[in-house]
Amino acid sequence: MxxxxxxxxxxxxxxxxxxxxxxxxxxxxxxxxxxxxxxxxAPDNEPIWVDAFLEYQGDISRYLISCQITAQVPxxxxxxxxxxxxxxxxxHTYESGMDKMKKTLDAMHDWAxxxxxxxxxxxxxxxxxxxxxxxxxxxFIALQPPPQWQWI
Numbered sequence: 072m073x074x075x076x077x078x079x080x081x082x083x084x085x086x087x088x089x090x091x092x093x094x095x096x097x098x099x100x101x102x103x104x105x106x107x108x109x110x111x112x113a114p115d116n117e118p119i120w121v122d123a124f125l126e127y128q129g130d131i132s133r134y135l136i137s138c139q140i141t142a143q144v145p146x147x148x149x150x151x152x153x154x155x156x157x158x159x160x161x162x163h164t165y166e167s168g169m170d171k172m173k174k175t176l177d178a179m180h181d182w183a184x185x186x187x188x189x190x191x192x193x194x195x196x197x198x199x200x201x202x203x204x205x206x207x208x209x210x211f212i213a214l215q216p217p218p219q220w221q222w223i
Contacts, residue, residue: 075162080155084137101136108147124194158218160211191217
């Protein structure tokens with residue numbers, strides 16, 4: 072685990088409010104919608120998927136299921152875009168799977184508590200897909216204060 076500073080990030084995706092149980096199917100549906108729109112926006116690029124955890128609202132979590140873009144592009148009606156300013160994060164990698172993600176998040180929170188590093192809720196989970204197979208993930212949990220992301 073290490074502390075890193077991420078530069079500004081632009082994301083294009085679908086806002087999803089969901090329970091943990093419904094999250095995998097909501098991610099799949101959102102990625103399908105994004106993929107169908109990406110064909111017209113960036114047909115030659117392999118997307119870097121980013122699941123951005125925005126906030127809790129009771130037992131419902133709010134996410135932006137998205138892909139990273141390198142420049143502001145026309146935003147299709149079905150999608151939203153967000154700009155995340157440079158910020159510091161706790162970073163760690165893990166292999167695919169919701170169970171591995173939860174274990175990694177727990178380990179990151181435990182490590183941060185031991186190091187007296189205050190974490191925010193804002194989390195970014197980067198992954199790449201090659202031939203429909205998902206590879207490893209880069210997980211980033213924002214340090215306090217969290218970045219003030221903006222819809223664009």
